[in-house]
Amino acid sequence: MRTLGRPFFALLMQADTAGSGGTDTSILGLIARSTPISKAVLLTLVLMSVASWAIILYKLWVFRRSEQQSASFIEVFRRSSKFSEVQAVCRSLGESPLVGLFQSGYAELTAQLRQGAPEDVAGSPKAGTTRPTLKSLAAVDRALMRASVIEVNKLESRITFLATTASISPFVGLFGTVIGIMMSFQMIGETGSTNLASVGPGIAEALVATAAGLVAAVPAVVGYNHFSNRVRLFASQMDDFAMEFLNIAERNFT
Numbered sequence: 001m002r003t004l005g006r007p008f009f010a011l012l013m014q015a016d017t018a019g020s021g022g023t024d025t026s027i028l029g030l031i032a033r034s035t036p037i038s039k040a041v042l043l044t045l046v047l048m049s050v051a052s053w054a055i056i057l058y059k060l061w062v063f064r065r066s067e068q069q070s071a072s073f074i075e076v077f078r079r080s081s082k083f084s085e086v087q088a089v090c091r092s093l094g095e096s097p098l099v100g101l102f103q104s105g106y107a108e109l110t111a112q113l114r115q116g117a118p119e120d121v122a123g124s125p126k127a128g129t130t131r132p133t134l135k136s137l138a139a140v141d142r143a144l145m146r147a148s149v150i151e152v153n154k155l156e157s158r159i160t161f162l163a164t165t166a167s168i169s170p171f172v173g174l175f176g177t178v179i180g181i182m183m184s185f186q187m188i189g190e191t192g193s194t195n196l197a198s199v200g201p202g203i204a205e206a207l208v209a210t211a212a213g214l215v216a217a218v219p220a221v222v223g224y225n226h227f228s229n230r231v232r233l234f235a236s237q238m239d240d241f242a243m244e245f246l247n248i249a250e251r252n253f254t
Helices: 002-015 027-033 034-081 082-087 095-114 135-158 161-191 195-254
Strands: none
Touching: 034 082, 034 095, 034 135, 034 161, 034 195, 082 095, 095 135, 095 195, 135 195, 161 195
């Protein structure tokens, strides 16, 4: 790691003093000599990049836990003979989006079964009566669909910031570059010198902003595409689970 990192830091900290003025042409030197507007642009891009990386790492952790707990929940759901047994393990697998889906469907299912159960004068279910049946399977389906939308929105939280960063970071960097080039041309007009030695550092300072914009945008694009695909996979898994839940409900309670 040290061997790989040495050339990068050497490039970052190198100062080219061979010129007549001894001007520092390293990246840090260019940033230090840049205008306040360019520094503000670079600070904005740095903050956006840090926030993007924080979201990427956080969502990787969340999605990994969700995937693991979803696998455990599906195993428990298919192994159990009663919905009440599945309900008992929901609290320990709360990171799975399937848990929210199951709890919503189970709540609607329980409410309908309680309403359909005949009661005695005291309000308790009568003994020896036929088992209650569902009044509306479509209502259970709607409860599952509503829960699916909620869970997808949870999975998509903060991902839109990655799309925003990927979209606007190159333009923010381009804005800093345009400002830097304008300042360079203004200096040419004031000094009347078109010597590359005097114009080059200013243009290099301007191009740093474009490079920073790309550095912020590329990880955000990759992260957004990755997480969008993971959300689609979770949504497909929830659709499959909803159909399986409805099949069991229809088979046992209609």
